[in-house]
Amino acid sequence: MKITKRMFMSIVGASLLAPAPMQALADGWTPRKPIDFVIMAGPGGGADQIARFVQSVAEKKDLTNRPLVPNNKGGGSGAEALIHVSNANDPDHTILVTLNSFFTTPLRQANLGIDVQKFTPIAMMGVDPFVLWVHKDSGITTMDEYVAKVKEMGGEYVMGGTGAGQEDSIVIAYMSDAYDLDIKYIPYDGGGAVAKDLAGQQIMATVNNPAEAKGFYEAGDFVPLLAFSDERMPAYPDVPTIKEMGHDFSYYNQRAVVGAPGMSDEAAAYYQDVFTQIYESDEWQGYLEAESLSPLWMNADEQRDYWALQVENHKTLLTALGE
Amino acid sequence: MRVGEIVTAGFLALLSLYLMWKSTELPIGYIAGRGPGGGAWPFWLSAIMLICCGCIAFNWWRGSNPAAQSDEPVLDSHGWRTLLLVGGGIVGFVALVNIISMYGAIAVFLFYYTFILGRHRLILSLSISLITPIALFFFFEGAMRITMPSGLPFTDPVFNILYDIIY
Amino acid sequence: MDVLTLLADGMLLSLQPLNLAMILIGVTVGLFIGAMPGLGSVNGVAILLPVTFLVPPGSAIIFLAAIYYGAMYGGAVSSITLGIPGASTAVATTFDGRPLARQGRASLALVTAALASFVGGSVANILFTLFAPVLASVALSFGPPEVFALMLLAFATFVGLGGDDIPKTIFSICFGLVLGAIGFDQISGAPRLVLFDYNGFLQGIGFLVLAIGVYGIGEMLWTIEQTRGDVESNTPKMSIKGMAVDTKEAAKRGWRGTMIGSFLGFFVGVLPAAGATPGSLMSYGVTKMLSRKPDEFGKGAPDGVAAPEAANNSASTGSMLPMLTLGIPGSPTTAILLGGMVIWGLVPGPRLFVDEQEFVWGLIGSFYISNAAALLINLAFIPVFIWMLRMPFTILAPMIFVLSIAGGYAATRDMFDIWLMVVFGIGAFFLRKFDYPLAPAVLAIVLGPIAEPTLRQSLLLSSGDPSIFFTRPIAGPITIVALVLIFLPAVKLLRRGLGRRRKRPAQ
Numbered sequence: 001m002k003i004t005k006r007m008f009m010s011i012v013g014a015s016l017l018a019p020a021p022m023q024a025l026a027d028g029w030t031p032r033k034p035i036d037f038v039i040m041a042g043p044g045g046g047a048d049q050i051a052r053f054v055q056s057v058a059e060k061k062d063l064t065n066r067p068l069v070p071n072n073k074g075g076g077s078g079a080e081a082l083i084h085v086s087n088a089n090d091p092d093h094t095i096l097v098t099l100n101s102f103f104t105t106p107l108r109q110a111n112l113g114i115d116v117q118k119f120t121p122i123a124m125m126g127v128d129p130f131v132l133w134v135h136k137d138s139g140i141t142t143m144d145e146y147v148a149k150v151k152e153m154g155g156e157y158v159m160g161g162t163g164a165g166q167e168d169s170i171v172i173a174y175m176s177d178a179y180d181l182d183i184k185y186i187p188y189d190g191g192g193a194v195a196k197d198l199a200g201q202q203i204m205a206t207v208n209n210p211a212e213a214k215g216f217y218e219a220g221d222f223v224p225l226l227a228f229s230d231e232r233m234p235a236y237p238d239v240p241t242i243k244e245m246g247h248d249f250s251y252y253n254q255r256a257v258v259g260a261p262g263m264s265d266e267a268a269a270y271y272q273d274v275f276t277q278i279y280e281s282d283e284w285q286g287y288l289e290a291e292s293l294s295p296l297w298m299n300a301d302e303q304r305d306y307w308a309l310q311v312e313n314h315k316t317l318l319t320a321l322g323e
Numbered sequence: 324m325r326v327g328e329i330v331t332a333g334f335l336a337l338l339s340l341y342l343m344w345k346s347t348e349l350p351i352g353y354i355a356g357r358g359p360g361g362g363a364w365p366f367w368l369s370a371i372m373l374i375c376c377g378c379i380a381f382n383w384w385r386g387s388n389p390a391a392q393s394d395e396p397v398l399d400s401h402g403w404r405t406l407l408l409v410g411g412g413i414v415g416f417v418a419l420v421n422i423i424s425m426y427g428a429i430a431v432f433l434f435y436y437t438f439i440l441g442r443h444r445l446i447l448s449l450s451i452s453l454i455t456p457i458a459l460f461f462f463f464e465g466a467m468r469i470t471m472p473s474g475l476p477f478t479d480p481v482f483n484i485l486y487d488i489i490y
Numbered sequence: 491m492d493v494l495t496l497l498a499d500g501m502l503l504s505l506q507p508l509n510l511a512m513i514l515i516g517v518t519v520g521l522f523i524g525a526m527p528g529l530g531s532v533n534g535v536a537i538l539l540p541v542t543f544l545v546p547p548g549s550a551i552i553f554l555a556a557i558y559y560g561a562m563y564g565g566a567v568s569s570i571t572l573g574i575p576g577a578s579t580a581v582a583t584t585f586d587g588r589p590l591a592r593q594g595r596a597s598l599a600l601v602t603a604a605l606a607s608f609v610g611g612s613v614a615n616i617l618f619t620l621f622a623p624v625l626a627s628v629a630l631s632f633g634p635p636e637v638f639a640l641m642l643l644a645f646a647t648f649v650g651l652g653g654d655d656i657p658k659t660i661f662s663i664c665f666g667l668v669l670g671a672i673g674f675d676q677i678s679g680a681p682r683l684v685l686f687d688y689n690g691f692l693q694g695i696g697f698l699v700l701a702i703g704v705y706g707i708g709e710m711l712w713t714i715e716q717t718r719g720d721v722e723s724n725t726p727k728m729s730i731k732g733m734a735v736d737t738k739e740a741a742k743r744g745w746r747g748t749m750i751g752s753f754l755g756f757f758v759g760v761l762p763a764a765g766a767t768p769g770s771l772m773s774y775g776v777t778k779m780l781s782r783k784p785d786e787f788g789k790g791a792p793d794g795v796a797a798p799e800a801a802n803n804s805a806s807t808g809s810m811l812p813m814l815t816l817g818i819p820g821s822p823t824t825a826i827l828l829g830g831m832v833i834w835g836l837v838p839g840p841r842l843f844v845d846e847q848e849f850v851w852g853l854i855g856s857f858y859i860s861n862a863a864a865l866l867i868n869l870a871f872i873p874v875f876i877w878m879l880r881m882p883f884t885i886l887a888p889m890i891f892v893l894s895i896a897g898g899y900a901a902t903r904d905m906f907d908i909w910l911m912v913v914f915g916i917g918a919f920f921l922r923k924f925d926y927p928l929a930p931a932v933l934a935i936v937l938g939p940i941a942e943p944t945l946r947q948s949l950l951l952s953s954g955d956p957s958i959f960f961t962r963p964i965a966g967p968i969t970i971v972a973l974v975l976i977f978l979p980a981v982k983l984l985r986r987g988l989g990r991r992r993k994r995p996a997q
Contacts, residue, residue, distance in 0.1 A: 005759010032479075033486050034470045044821075054831040066490055069468050069904055070536065075693035076674045076681065083689055109681065112689065156949060164679035185945050186634075192825075199840075201531070202633030202951075215817040220706045237492050324924075331924050335661065342668055345683050349675060358949025361675035363771030364942045365683055368664040368671075378657035380777070384836055388655060390924050397923060398715070405715045410916055413707060417908055425899065428891050436891075451885065459896060466519075467529070468537055469900045 029266035030094075031066040036094045040081040040101060042074035046128065046191055046209050050255050050287075051097040054125070054275075063274050066093075069275045077166065082114045091260035092267040095122060098256050100167045103307070103314045108165050116311065120259030120268050121303035123275035125266040125284070126208045126250035126293040127228035130171050130241065133222045135201050143226050143245065146205070147179050155182040160194040162202035163187040165318065170196075171228055173321045175207075178247045191267045198222065209253060210235065210292040228252075235292045250301050254310070255293065256303070272300065327397035328390040329383050336376035343370035408440060424474035424482070426456035465489040496847055497619060500855020504552050512549060513556040513856075517864045520811060521561020521871060524567070527574040527706055528698055528897025531561035531806075532822045534927055535830075547834050551849070552856040554827060557861040562803050562870045566603035570596060570795070571875050573891050575707040576897075578697045578936040579677030579766040579802035581929060582774040584705070586787060586794030596879055597872060602740035602792045603799040604868045606748040611861040613752035614759075615809035618854060622843065625760050626815035632761050634947035635958050639968035640761070641941035644768040646975035647775025658926045665940075666934025669695050674964065676943045677950070683908065690906040697936050698898060699907045700914055704928045706894030707915025712922045733872070744796035747777040751800030759805025760812065765821055766805035767936050773801035807857060814850050815843050933979055 020066050037055060041047035048070075055068045074079035078101035088094035097120070105116040130149040134140045140149055161168040164187060176183050186203060188194045191212040197203050199216055205225075206213070208231070216222040224239045230250045232241055257275055259268055278284055279297065288295055298306060343366055350360025351367070382388050398406060410433055419428035430452045438448035463469045464485070473482050503509060523534045535555040538550075545553075565580040583603065591597035617625075632640075646662060672683040673694025684691045751773035758769035777797040778787045787794045812818045817838030819825035827837050828993035836846055843850055878886070898911050918928055952958035961968045 032483050033473070034464070034468060034490075036470065042825075048825070049829045049832055052826070053833055056833050066486065067468055069470060073693070077679065079674075079681075079689075080693035083692070107694075108679075112692075156953075163676060166679070184953075186950050187679070187943075188947070189676055189943065192818050194631070195811070197633060199816065200630030200633060215837055215841060218837065219840035221840065275825060311915065324947070328924055331920065342683065349678065349680055349682055353954070356953045358946050360956050361678040361680055361682060363943075365668045365671040366660070368668050372664045372668070375657040375661035379655075380663070382657070383654075388925070397920075401503060401718060402715050406711065406916075406919070407833065409711060409714055410919070411886075413895075413915070416891070417895065418914055420895075420899075420908070421905065425896060429896065433888050433892060435889035437885055441882070441888075443882075445904075455892065459892075463900060464575070464779075467523070467533055467900065469533075469903070471823065471896065471899060472905065479942050 028263070029270050031064065031093055031267075031270070032164050033090075033093055034066050034069045035064065036071055036075055036088065037068040037092075038071045038081050038085055038094065038096045040074065040078040040096060040098050042190065042270045044074055045256070046211050046253070047097055047099045048072060050125070052243065053280055053287055054097070054257075054284070057278050057281055060283070061277070061281065063190070063277055068095075071235075077108075077156045078105045078107070079109055082106065083112065085119070085260045086114060089119075090133040092264055094260040094263075095259070095271060096258050098258055099253050100310070100314070102254070102256075102258070102317065103310045104165055104170075107311070107314055107318055116307050118261035120165075120261070120263040121298075121300040121307075122257045122259050122268065122271045122275040123279060123298055124254065124303055124306070125275070125279060126255050126288050126297045128211065128255055128291075128293050129227060129233060129250075129252055130168065130207050131210055131213070131224045131228070131233075132175070132205060132207050132218075132226040132238065133198065133224055134205045135198055135199065136221055136223050138204060140225070141223060143240065146225050147181065147215065150179075150181045150183060156184065157182070157188060157205075158184045158203045159205045159207070160186045160188055160197055161206065162189070162194060165321070167251070167253050169322065170314075170317050171207045172301070174247075174249055174251070174317070175242070177320070178242075178249070214291070229294065230232060233292050233309055234289075238247075252294065252296075266301070324390045324393040324395050324397055325383075328388075329380060331375050332379040333381065336373055336380075339369045339372040339376060343373065403437065409436075412436060412440070420472050420474070422474050424478045425471035426460055427474060427478065429459065430458040458486060491621070493847075493851065495812070497855050499848075500852035501859055502855075503548055503852060504856045509549055509552050512553045513863045514689050514867065516553045516556025517560035517563075517860060517867045518871075518885055520562075521564040521567070521864070521868060522560075522602060523557070524561030524564020524576060525571075525875075526564075526900075527568050527572065527576045527702055527893055527895050528899075528901040529868065530565065530577045531558045532734070532821075532826060533900070534558070535823050535826050544604075547646040547849070548852060550830075550834075551853050555717045555853060555856040555860045557808070558823065558864065559857070559864040562611075562806050563604060563607050563864045565802070566607065566795075567600065567868075567875055570599045570878055572706070572893070573709055574890070574894060575932075578701070578933070579770050579805070580798070581701065581767075581932055582770045583772065583795055584799035585798075585929065586789070586791050588769070588789035589788070590792075590795065591879065597791065597876055598736045598739060598792065599790075599795050600755040600872045600875060601733065601736040601869070602744045602795045604865055604872070605737070605740050605870075606744055606796035608747045608802040608861060608865040610755060610802070610804035611753040611807055611857070611864075613800075614804040615857050615861065617753075617756055617853065618807060618811060618857075620810060622815055625811055626840075626843075629761055629816065631800040632665050633962075634944040634951065635962050636968070637761065638944040638948055639769065639959060639965040639972060640758070641937055641944065642972035643968055643975070644772055644937055644939075646972045647772050655927075657926055658924075659930055662927050665932050666700070666931030667932070667938040669700065670938030676680070677946045679709065689768050690904075691921035692941075693904075695910065695935065696902060696907070697932070698901045699830040700935050701932050702894045702898045703911040703914025704918040704932055706890060706898075706929070708918025708922060710887060710890055710894075711915065711919040715919075717883075725921035733869070740792055740796070743792040745796070746781070747773070747793035747797030747803070748800040748839065750777045750780070751797040752804045755801025755804035756808040757931040758801075759808030765809060767933070768804045768940075769805035769808075770798035770801040771933060773797040778835055779993060810853075810857075813838070816840055817842060859868060888890050 039048050039051045058064055058068055073084050084248055085094055085096045089155045140146050194206050195212055198206050199221055213222050227233055227239045228243045229241055346362040346366035349362030349364055351362040352362050386392050416428050416432040432449055433452035437443045523529045545756040565577050566575040566583050568574050569580040569583040570591050573588045575581040575584050587599045672691055754773045755769040759766050774797045777793050778784050792892050809821045809824055813824040819828050831838050899908055948958050960966045
């Protein structure tokens with residue numbers, strides 16, 4: 001039983017399996033030690049799930065000769081991860097899974113001295129759209145009913161989210177402004193806690209990534225009202241976008257992998273190759289579809305331009321938020 | 324002990340004051356309609372710490388707790404020696420981690436403790452301080468896949484060989 | 491009845507030779523991972539995840555369950571033998587486990603912990619099998635005010651835990667709570683208490699940094715200083731007969747704590763936000779309150795080992811419930827398991843319990859078997875742990891320091907945290923000399939970051955009106971019981987004319 005043996009080995013660690021045959025990178029750079037795979041969020045959230053999924057694809061396909069070792073550094077809206085990666089003493093073996101706090105945290109915490117353009121672009125794995133959800137027992141099924149309800153409650157309508165300056169609060173702030181709503185916003189420490197309190201009707205509505213609300217949606221507990229994507233999502237064809245409603249706005253959470261500042265070109269090329277293979281794998285493409293992520297593949301230069309654009313966009317959004 | 328007790332309480336009171344002052348960077352009051360501000364929780368808890376220090380000092384003055392009545396020194400000469408040799412050893416251990424890697428530091432610390440402090444035989448001390456880091460290497464890096472600090476670049480050749488063995 | 495059939499299938503699957511071998515390996519590996527200060531089931535499960543691609547999901551689940559159970563049993567081992575709680579759930583185990591080990595009765599403590607864990611796990615498994623869907627809806631009815639009320643109740647049990655010096659105990663609790671507040675303020679999102687404006691404090695101070703500092707370094711330094719560096723090992727050799735005697739004594743003197751811990755731990759563990767730490771702490775407090783000899787607690791009462799161990803095992807099993815029925819992780823370990831389910835193509839969420847019955851009951855079935863295997867393997871290894879304790883102290887002590895530093899790094903992967911650990915350790919050494927109880931601080935750093943946000947979320951919900959804690963049907967009674975428990979000793983004290991005021995943070 002090769003499988004059992006292999007499994008046993010990786011647990012006990014004294015793996016004497018033949019050195020993993022790599023894709024032909026005969027002349028190229030290869031990692032010499034385990035790769036510090038830093039995740040900008042605590043265990044269990046959307047970003048963490050994606051990171052672990054990516055890691056298991058790499059493992060399954062044997063794409064790296066040294067393992068990707070997940071390292072959750074979620075503290076301070078990702079500040080912890082950004083500091084850790086910026087100060088990495090071995091940038092060739094340090095990569096980071098990012099979300100939008102990659103842009104917002106350096107803006108909100110200027111004293112950290114983080115310049116995102118110093119990071120090394122590796123791969124844009126996809127972008128995660130946002131959807132407005134309510135509980136089915138509220139009886140609300142359309143955006144009009146929702147707006148009417150919030151106005152009727154006069155400041156007592158409670159929404160949950162992951163905190164001031166976080167992705168969902170930016171979306172909610174835009175929405176409140178666009179529809180002239182007065183919403184009471186309760187910050188939680190993660191998307192899972194928010195979904196749970198919507199399911200238990202402790203709060204009345206949330207703005208979440210589809211991945212985090214999917215289980216409850218399929219069980220019929222959550223009703224999607226509005227999507228903040230550019231076009232209607234294939235998995236939710238009946239849900240209108242805010243653009244259709246006449247507001248020129250869309251907002252996505254980036255799911256990108258970046259290298260530590262100062263990573264050598266050879267190492268960057270190696271990781272770009274590895275993550276391109278992961279991106280093109282059936283597993284990842286299946287994941288994108290199942291979790292309603294939109295593909296947004298870019299090369300390194302495009303990624304840098306995208307970062308610059310996002311930093312500008314977030315500056316505007318955060319200013320509007322009064323941050 | 325008597326002096327030590329009040330010095331400790333005084334030090335902790337200063338710490339509480341510092342924490343209170345630091346907490347005021349965020350609002351410490353009750354914001355109408357929103358509950359306490361971001362600094363309220365640590366501010367008022369630090370204030371309670373300060374009050375506790377006051378009570379401790381009061382008890383000291385009354386002499387109502389054992390430490391306040393004792394004339395023993397906080398640490399006798401042997402105590403200081405222990406603290407310096409063992410505590411200092413730990414500080415040295417941690418300082419070495421960034422230079423000669425976690426495993427190198429473990430070996431040095433174990434040898435220091437067993438041979439110099441513990442006065443064990445050389446053979447025993449040497450074997451403990453060599454086998455432990457190697458076993459820990461295979462445990463952490465091989466089985467748990469946790470990378471420990473590898474110190475300054477000069478240790479790289481050794482680690483490259485070890486990594487080739489385990490992966 | 492088909493639930494029982496599925497459950498039986500799950501158990502039978504676990505008993506196939508191949509899977510049984512995996513259980514044995516998993517439990518053993520888990521036991522040692524759990525016994526290592528700093529590492530816990532979360533690490534064990536994390537390394538296993540990628541491997542689950544290579545084996546059929548059925549076997550992967552069994553392996554996960556085995557590691558999970560092994561690590562839970564292992565947590566008690568480091569609390570008792572090394573005196574370092576490897577996880578916040580095992581802090582309460584040190585209260586009586588450590589004194590027992592010092593009295594040369596480590597084997598009694600270990601046997602008690604193993605038996606209590608087994609009963610706790612079994613009770614939890616049975617409750618889980620019978621009441622899963624009902625309990626899920628109870629879990630959903632716990633919003634922020636209910637969780638805060640529960641935290642108040644957990645704090646109430648502190649009252650009986652400190653030393654004799656009340657100001658020092660209160661100081662310790664508040665200090666832990668303030669340390670827990672360092673980092674970012676969850677509600678406003680602003681950085682808070684960044685001491686000396688050093689960026690390292692932005693990430694906050696974790697439980698392990700304080701716990702390993704206090705126990706692994708401070709307490710050890712204190713022991714070395716007190717005993718002049720050479721502790722005479724008074725741990726007797728193990729024998730089969732000795733173990734049989736211990737088992738009998740454990741059953742006789744630990745059954746109360748075991749029963750209280752098993753049930754209380756499960757119900758607290760089921761609530762997604764609370765988890766196993768308040769469960770084990772409350773069980774300890776309640777057992778002490780109900781005991782006929784409360785004075786024995788803290789000095790080596792087997793009930794004091796049994797209660798938290800039964801509770802944390804029971805609660806850890808209970809924390810699987812919100813994951814399986816709601817798709818919400820109740821702990822970091824279940825969060826990683828949840829990630830694994832995504833990889834296997836399962837959709838976490840309320841449908842899982844209905845659509846994937848085979849998976850769910852297979853998992854629970856393997857819990858039963860893993861729990862039993864963990865008991866047997868743990869008992870078999872007790873002589874090894876005892877042997878460790880019999881090592882000369884000048885070898886054991888540096889080993890403990892090494893495990894503390896390396897294990898601490900493995901958990902946080904940050905040298906700054908290691909330096910903090912050393913600072914806490916040396917500070918704890920001096921505070922220990924002056925009889926400051928430190929366990930309350932270590933527990934407060936875990937409970938504070940749950941209590942404060944839920945307090946403020948509740949007040950946001952009620953627009954600043956504190957009556958929300960009294961008017962909600964579940965929160966109300968819990969809050970009142972907690973306040974009574976907190977103020978009862980204070981009233982007694984006032985009567986005794988000590989005239990010192992006991993406080994609570996203003997609500």
